[in-house]
Amino acid sequence: MSDVAYSIETLELDNGLRVAVSPDPGLGVVAVNLWYDVGSRHERPTRQGFAHLFEHLMFQGSRNVASGQHMELLHSNGASLNATTSFDRTNYFESFPSGALDLALWLEADRLAYLSDALDQANLDNQRDVVYEERRQRMDNVPYGTSLERLVPLMFPADHPYGHLPIGNMQQLAESSLEEVRDFHSTFYLPSNAVLTIAGDVTADEGFAKAHHYFGPIASGPRPTRSLADPLGPVVDTGVDKISADVPVPAAYLGCRLPKDEPQARELAAAELVLGVLGFGETSRLHRRLVRRDQVASSVSAYVSRMISGNSFGMLTVRIDPRTDLDEVVDAVDEEVRALSVDGPTEDEVQIAIASSEREWFDDMATAAGRADAISQARLLFGDARLVNDYLPMLHSLTADELGKAAADWLTALTRAQVRYEPTGDPG
Amino acid sequence: MSPSTSPPAVVSNVGWRFPPVRETVLPNAIRLLAYDCPGQFVIAATLVFEVPLAVEPRALEGVAGLAGRLLTQGSGALSAERFADALALCGADLEVVASVDAFVVRLEAPVTKLREALALMAQCVSDPMVAAEEFANEQRLRLDEIEQEKAYPNALASKALNRALYPESSRRSRPAGGTAETVGAIRRDDVVDYVRDRLYPSGTTLIMTGDFRNTDPRALAAEAFGSWAGGGEASSGLGDFPVVSWAPRIVLVDQPAAPQSTLRVAGPAITRADPRWAALFVANYCVGGSFGSRINTVLREQKGFTYGADSSVQTTRDVGVFVVATSVRSDATTEALSDIVTITRDVRGGFSDEEVGRAVTAASESMALGFERASAVAARVELLVSSGLPLDHIDTNLAALRAVTPAAAAEAYRDVIDPATFTIVVVGDRATHADALASLGHGPLADG
Numbered sequence: 001m002s003d004v005a006y007s008i009e010t011l012e013l014d015n016g017l018r019v020a021v022s023p024d025p026g027l028g029v030v031a032v033n034l035w036y037d038v039g040s041r042h043e044r045p046t047r048q049g050f051a052h053l054f055e056h057l058m059f060q061g062s063r064n065v066a067s068g069q070h071m072e073l074l075h076s077n078g079a080s081l082n083a084t085t086s087f088d089r090t091n092y093f094e095s096f097p098s099g100a101l102d103l104a105l106w107l108e109a110d111r112l113a114y115l116s117d118a119l120d121q122a123n124l125d126n127q128r129d130v131v132y133e134e135r136r137q138r139m140d141n142v143p144y145g146t147s148l149e150r151l152v153p154l155m156f157p158a159d160h161p162y163g164h165l166p167i168g169n170m171q172q173l174a175e176s177s178l179e180e181v182r183d184f185h186s187t188f189y190l191p192s193n194a195v196l197t198i199a200g201d202v203t204a205d206e207g208f209a210k211a212h213h214y215f216g217p218i219a220s221g222p223r224p225t226r227s228l229a230d231p232l233g234p235v236v237d238t239g240v241d242k243i244s245a246d247v248p249v250p251a252a253y254l255g256c257r258l259p260k261d262e263p264q265a266r267e268l269a270a271a272e273l274v275l276g277v278l279g280f281g282e283t284s285r286l287h288r289r290l291v292r293r294d295q296v297a298s299s300v301s302a303y304v305s306r307m308i309s310g311n312s313f314g315m316l317t318v319r320i321d322p323r324t325d326l327d328e329v330v331d332a333v334d335e336e337v338r339a340l341s342v343d344g345p346t347e348d349e350v351q352i353a354i355a356s357s358e359r360e361w362f363d364d365m366a367t368a369a370g371r372a373d374a375i376s377q378a379r380l381l382f383g384d385a386r387l388v389n390d391y392l393p394m395l396h397s398l399t400a401d402e403l404g405k406a407a408a409d410w411l412t413a414l415t416r417a418q419v420r421y422e423p424t425g426d427p428g
Numbered sequence: 429m430s431p432s433t434s435p436p437a438v439v440s441n442v443g444w445r446f447p448p449v450r451e452t453v454l455p456n457a458i459r460l461l462a463y464d465c466p467g468q469f470v471i472a473a474t475l476v477f478e479v480p481l482a483v484e485p486r487a488l489e490g491v492a493g494l495a496g497r498l499l500t501q502g503s504g505a506l507s508a509e510r511f512a513d514a515l516a517l518c519g520a521d522l523e524v525v526a527s528v529d530a531f532v533v534r535l536e537a538p539v540t541k542l543r544e545a546l547a548l549m550a551q552c553v554s555d556p557m558v559a560a561e562e563f564a565n566e567q568r569l570r571l572d573e574i575e576q577e578k579a580y581p582n583a584l585a586s587k588a589l590n591r592a593l594y595p596e597s598s599r600r601s602r603p604a605g606g607t608a609e610t611v612g613a614i615r616r617d618d619v620v621d622y623v624r625d626r627l628y629p630s631g632t633t634l635i636m637t638g639d640f641r642n643t644d645p646r647a648l649a650a651e652a653f654g655s656w657a658g659g660g661e662a663s664s665g666l667g668d669f670p671v672v673s674w675a676p677r678i679v680l681v682d683q684p685a686a687p688q689s690t691l692r693v694a695g696p697a698i699t700r701a702d703p704r705w706a707a708l709f710v711a712n713y714c715v716g717g718s719f720g721s722r723i724n725t726v727l728r729e730q731k732g733f734t735y736g737a738d739s740s741v742q743t744t745r746d747v748g749v750f751v752v753a754t755s756v757r758s759d760a761t762t763e764a765l766s767d768i769v770t771i772t773r774d775v776r777g778g779f780s781d782e783e784v785g786r787a788v789t790a791a792s793e794s795m796a797l798g799f800e801r802a803s804a805v806a807a808r809v810e811l812l813v814s815s816g817l818p819l820d821h822i823d824t825n826l827a828a829l830r831a832v833t834p835a836a837a838a839e840a841y842r843d844v845i846d847p848a849t850f851t852i853v854v855v856g857d858r859a860t861h862a863d864a865l866a867s868l869g870h871g872p873l874a875d876g
Binding site: 358 | 430431432433434435436437438439440441444467468469470508509512513516517518519520521536537538541565568569572573575576578579580581686687688690718719720725728729730731732733734735755756757786787789790792793794795796797800801802
C-alpha cells in the first residue's frame with residue numbers, strides 16, 4: 001500500500017490565499033480545512049495563550065453571522081467542526097454532506113474578512129472564562145495535567161518560540177483587550193497568511209471556482225514574514241523539576257529536542273521511530289524491561305510533537321510502582337537509549353516501527369477531514385501540498401542505521417530534561 | 429458576483445444509506461457480517477461474543493476483563509512477546525473489551541496484512557496460553573489501574589453514579605473491571621474456566637468492514653477461524669434488568685481543593701429498541717446533545733462556567749439512562765446544578781419547530797460523516813449485535829428520525845425524563861459544597 005497517492009491540485013488566488021483541492025467524486029462528504037500561519041510561537045511574551053483565545057472568538061460571530069450561528073448552521077446541516085491551536089498554527093475545519101459546501105466556505109470567508117465587525121467585550125469576557133475552564137478541565141484538575149507545561153521550559157529557553165504552551169498564561173489573558181483581538185486579526189488573519197483545502201466529493205474545478213467566489217473578494221495585506229528560530233542541539237545540562245502532587249503513582253516525564261520537520265523530515269521520522277522502539281507499545285524495549293521483566297512500572301508511553309521553528313520535541317512517560325526508586329527507572333531509560341545508539345534497533349524493530357507508523361498514517365487519511373488536514377499542513381508549513389504523497393515511500397526507506405544514528409544524536413539527551421512526580425500523602 | 433450577505437442554501441443528502449451487509453454462516457456456526465467500505469484500507473474485524481458481564485461470579489468480578497487481557501498475552505506456539513511482535517509486524521492492533529452486554533475482540537489491520545492478522549486473532553481466542561506468570565503480571569497491572577482510577581474525577585463520578593443509580597443486586601452498580609478485592613481474589617484457573625465456558629465459535633458474530641475490492645472477507649474468515657470448533661450453553665438472557673433509581677438524591681464525592689466540580693445528573697430512560705427512541709434522541713439533541721443545546725448555551729456560552737456540558741442517552745441491551753455531564757468552576761457548582769435541573773424541567777413544556785427541525789436535519793444529515801471510517805461502521809454493527817437489534821436498525825431509525833415532529837419529541841421527553849427524580853453526583857470539595865448542596869431541595873445528600 002505504500003504506492004497509495006492522493007489526487008491533489010493547487011492554485012493561489014490573487015489575494016495570496018493558497019488553495020488545494022483533493023477530489024474524491026461520489027464520496028458523499030466534503031471537508032473544508034483552513035490553516036493560518038499563526039500559533040503560540042507568534043505570541044508576544046506578555047500575551048502567552050492569545051492565539052488560542054483568539055481561536056475561540058472566531059466562533060462568536062462576524063459581519064453576517066450572529067454569535068453562535070457558525071456552529072449552529074453547520075451542525076444543523078450534519079457537519080462536524082472544530083478548531084485547534086498549536087505551537088505553529090491555528091486550524092479551522094468542518095466535514096459535512098457535500099450539499100453544504102457553499103455554506104461552509106461562506107462562513108469561513110465571513111470570519112476571515114469581517115470578524116472585527118462582531119467583536120464585543122461580552123464575548124471576549126465569556127470566552128476567556130471558557131478558556132479558564134478548558135485549562136482547569138484538561139490540566140489543573142487532572143493528575144499529571146501540567147507535566148508538559150513543566151517539561152517544555154526544560155527543553156527550550158524561556159524566550160524561545162516553543163518556551164510556553166498554546167494554552168498559555170491565564171493572568172496574561174485576563175489583561176488582554178478587545179483592541180488586541182482586532183490587531184491580531186488584522187495582522188495574522190489575512191488570505192495571504194492562510195491555506196484552504198477542500199477534500200472529498202467535489203471536482204477540482206468546482207472547488208477552485210467556489211474558493212474564488214467566496215474568498216477572492218477578500219482584501220489582503222502582504223504575507224507576514226516568517227521568522228524561524230535557529231536549530232538547537234540536544235540539551236546539555238540536566239534539569240530536574242520535582243513535584244509533590246495529588247497523583248496516584250510516581251511518574252517521570254522525560255523530554256528531548258528533536259530535528260525540525262521539513263526539510264529535516266527524514267531525520268525527524270528516524271528519531272520518531274526509534275523513540276517508538278524505546279517506549280511505544282508492548283513491543284518496545286522499555287515496556288518489556290520495566291513493565292514485564294522488572295515489573296517496576298505500570299506503563300510506558302512516547303510522543304513526538306513535529307514542529308518547524310528550529311526543533312521538534314519528543315517525550316517519554318513512565319508511571320512507576322510507588323515502591324520503586326525513580327532514579328533506577330531513569331537509569332534504565334539511559335541504558336536502553338545507549339544500547340540503541342550503539343547497536344541500533346533490530347530489523348524486526350525497524351519493521352514494527354514502520355508498520356505502526358504506516359497504520360497511523362492510514363488511520364489519519366481514512367477520512368476527508370484527515371486528508372484535508374494533512375494537505376493544509378504540507379502546503380502551509382512546507383510549501384508543497386504534494387509532500388503528503390512522499391511520506392509513505394520515505395517511511396519505508398528508513399534503515400536501522402538511520403534510527404540508531406537518531407538515537408545517538410538526539411535520544412541520548414532524553415534524561416536531561418526531567419519532570420518527576422511524587423504523590424503527596426501516605427504512600428499506601 | 430460577490431458572495432451574498434445571507435447563508436447559501438444547502439442541498440440535502442437524502443440518498444444516504446448504511447452500507448449493505450453480506451451475511452453468511454461459516455461451517456463452525458460463526459455468523460459473518462461483511463460490509464464494503466471503499467477507500468478504507470485499514471480493515472476492522474470484530475468478534476462479538478454475546479456474553480454479558482452479569483455471568484461473572486460476584487466474588488470474582490473483573491474475571492472477564494482479566495480474561496480479555498490474557499488473550500493477547502501468549503497463544504498457540506507464541507509467547508506473549510512473540511505474539512506482540514507478530515501482531516505489530518502486521519501493523520495491526522487488537523483490543524479486547526468486556527462490556528455489560530458482550531465480550532468483544534476488535535482487530536484493526538491494513539488490508540494487505542489482513543490474512544496474517546486474522547490468523548493471530550483466531551489463535552488468541554481459540555488457543556490462549558494463560559501462562560501463570562502472564563496472569564500474575566496482568567493481575568498486578570489491573571490492580572494498579574484500579575488504584576490509579578481513584579485520582580481521576582471523571583472515573584470517580586461514573587463509579588459513584590452507577591452505585592447510586594442501580595440496585596445492589598445489579599452487576600451494573602459495580603465497576604465493570606471489578607474492584608481491588610474481587611480482582612485480587614481471581615486465580616488463574618478462573619480465567620481458564622471463563623475462556624473455556626464462554627468463548628466458543630457457535631453463535632458468535634464476526635463483523636468485517638473495509639475496502640474488500642481485492643479481498644474476499646469470507647474466504648479469509650473461513651481460513652482463519654475454520655478449524656476452531658465448539659459450542660456451549662448460551663449466555664444471552666443472563667443479563668440483568670435493574671430498575672433504575674427514581675429517588676431524587678445528591679451524592680457528594682470529596683475531592684479536597686478541587687478547582688472544578690465534576691457533575692453528573694441522571695435518571696432512567698429507554699433503550700434503542702423502544703418505539704420512542706428516535707423522538708427521544710431528537711429531544712436530547714435539543715436539551716444537551718449538541719453544542720447549541722439549551723444546557724451548553726447557558727452553562728458555557730452565556731455563563732462561562734465550563735468548557736462544555738452535554739447530555740446523552742446511554743443505552744445497553746436492557747436499560748437506557750439519561751445523563752448530563754460537565755465540569756464547572758468550583759464556585760459555580762450549585763448554580764450550575766440548579767440550571768441543569770431547571771432547563772431539563774422547563775423543556776418538558778415543549779420545543780420550538782425550529783429547534784426540532786435543526787435537530788432532525790443534524791441527526792439525519794450527519795450519518796454519512798459518522799460512518800466514514802471502517803471502524804465506525806464496525807462499531808455501530810457491534811452495538812446492534814450486542815444490543816440484540818436488527819441489522820436494518822440504522823436505516824429504519826434514520827427514517828424514523830426524519831419523521832420526528834416537535835410534538836413527538838416533547839411527548840417522548842415528557843414520558844421518559846423526569847428531572848424531579850434525578851440522581852445528582854458531585855465530585856468536588858466537600859467542605860465548600862456540602863451545605864449548599866444539602867439545601868438545594870433535591871433530596872438527601874450522601875457521601876460517595
